[in-house]
Amino acid sequence: MSDAFENVKEGDVYSFVKEKFSRTDFVRYAGGGGDFNPIHHDQKFAEAAGLPTVFGMGMLTAGILSRVPVEWFGATSLKSYGIRFQSRLWPEDTVTFKGVVAKVYEQDGVKHADLELSAITQKDEVLIKGFSTVRPWSPA
Amino acid sequence: MAFINPPGLPIERGKVHEFANSIGAEEPLYHDEEAAKAAGLPSVVAPPTYTSAQAFFGEKNAPNMFKDLDLDLRFVLHGGQEFIYERPVFAGEVLTAVPGEVVASTKEGKRGGSMKIFDTFTDYKNQDGEVVMRVKNTLLQTAGVVKE
Numbered sequence: 001m002s003d004a005f006e007n008v009k010e011g012d013v014y015s016f017v018k019e020k021f022s023r024t025d026f027v028r029y030a031g032g033g034g035d036f037n038p039i040h041h042d043q044k045f046a047e048a049a050g051l052p053t054v055f056g057m058g059m060l061t062a063g064i065l066s067r068v069p070v071e072w073f074g075a076t077s078l079k080s081y082g083i084r085f086q087s088r089l090w091p092e093d094t095v096t097f098k099g100v101v102a103k104v105y106e107q108d109g110v111k112h113a114d115l116e117l118s119a120i121t122q123k124d125e126v127l128i129k130g131f132s133t134v135r136p137w138s139p140a
Numbered sequence: 141m142a143f144i145n146p147p148g149l150p151i152e153r154g155k156v157h158e159f160a161n162s163i164g165a166e167e168p169l170y171h172d173e174e175a176a177k178a179a180g181l182p183s184v185v186a187p188p189t190y191t192s193a194q195a196f197f198g199e200k201n202a203p204n205m206f207k208d209l210d211l212d213l214r215f216v217l218h219g220g221q222e223f224i225y226e227r228p229v230f231a232g233e234v235l236t237a238v239p240g241e242v243v244a245s246t247k248e249g250k251r252g253g254s255m256k257i258f259d260t261f262t263d264y265k266n267q268d269g270e271v272v273m274r275v276k277n278t279l280l281q282t283a284g285v286v287k288e
Contacts, residue, residue: 018164032162033193039214049214058218059192063163066188075169075228076181081188082222137227139180 004073005136008104008113014072015098018064021056023091029060056089061127065119068099072115073134079112083130094122099132110135148267149191149235156184156231159193176230183231188223191235191264191273209242209258211281219257219278226272234267253283 026040035057038045046054062083069078089095096119103114117130153173160170168175169185176184229235240261247255258279263271 029162032159035193037216059189059221060163062192062221063159063165063187063189067163067165067167070165070167070188075167075185075187076179078188078223078225078228080222080224082220084220085218139182 005077005111005113005134008073008101008111010101010104012101013098014068015096016067016071017094017096019094021089021091021093021095023054026054026056026060026091029057029063033057033059033063035059053091056091056093058083058085058089058128061085061089061095061119062130064095065097065117065128065130066132068097068117069115069132069134072099073113074136076137077134079133079135079137081130081132083117083128085128086126089121089127095127096120107135149237149264151186151190151229151231151233151235153184153231156186156190159190160187163187163189173231181228181230186229186231188225189221191223191229191237191275192221192277209279211258211279215282217280217282219280221278222276224274226270229264229266229272233272235264235272236266238263238265255283256281 023041030036030041037057039049039051040054040057043053046052065083066081069081097117098120099115099117101113102116105112112133112135115132115134117128117132119127119130121127157171160167165187167187169179169181170187171184173184176182240263242261243259245257247257258281260277260279262275262277264273264275265271
């Protein structure tokens with residue numbers, strides 16, 4: 001079991017900041033994630049839809065937010081991961097990705113932690129609320 | 141543009157590497173086959189939201205799904221998504237998305253008029269028929285552009 005699980009307690013926090021999202025970040029995720037909806041990369045398309053400019057894919061923010069439980073408890077530790085999108089990510093936004101331990105418990109003799117996750121901009125706008133349950137996992 | 145929909149979603153190291161880079165993840169288990177093997181794993185690990193990306197390339201690819209549900213791309217919002225993992229997914233596995241039910245509902249929104257909500261449920265089975273993960277996806281279509 002990793003140290004993260006041995007020492008975890010309610011209220012523990014893990015966070016990191018991603019400075020100033022660029023349109024290139026959106027395009028890189030279009031390639032990586034396969035989302036070529038033009039609303040995320042085509043200025044004219046965005047304007048025709050009444051928006052000031054393109055906005056980031058929700059799954060880009062969600063993908064980055066998934067790094068919180070992964071970097072904290074390990075890439076094989078996730079039992080669940082859920083996100084609810086609250087508002088849009090715009091170019092130039094700086095975002096804090098954060099996790100807080102809401103609950104620590106044992107299930108079938110295995111330690112579990114429930115995490116509350118969030119992605120919040122420099123304007124204190126919540127982009128995503130998320131949740132994840134982590135527990136140690138090893139190959140059989 | 142052609143959309144080819146081969147059966148199954150092969151989890152590939154190169155694609156996992158590219159996807160991990162696109163979310164800024166430096167986790168060695170995503171990028172480094174040697175590190176994964178040293179950890180006792182069959183190959184690199186797919187990041188938690190990786191299959192949502194592969195859903196765009198799979199048999200239920202997004203452009204078709206938008207068409208099937210009669211969604212207008214200009215006004216579609218992704219409401220949320222939930223992943224339940226039986227275990228991690230590894231490169232080398234071939235996943236098949238087994239579409240479950242689609243639950244449609246309507247909600248009166250404050251900002252964009254009335255909103256259609258589509259909850260789709262999908263099980264992902266590997267080449268041995270093992271269900272490795274379950275996903276619930278929520279799409280919203282507003283009546284017009286949502287003003288910020």
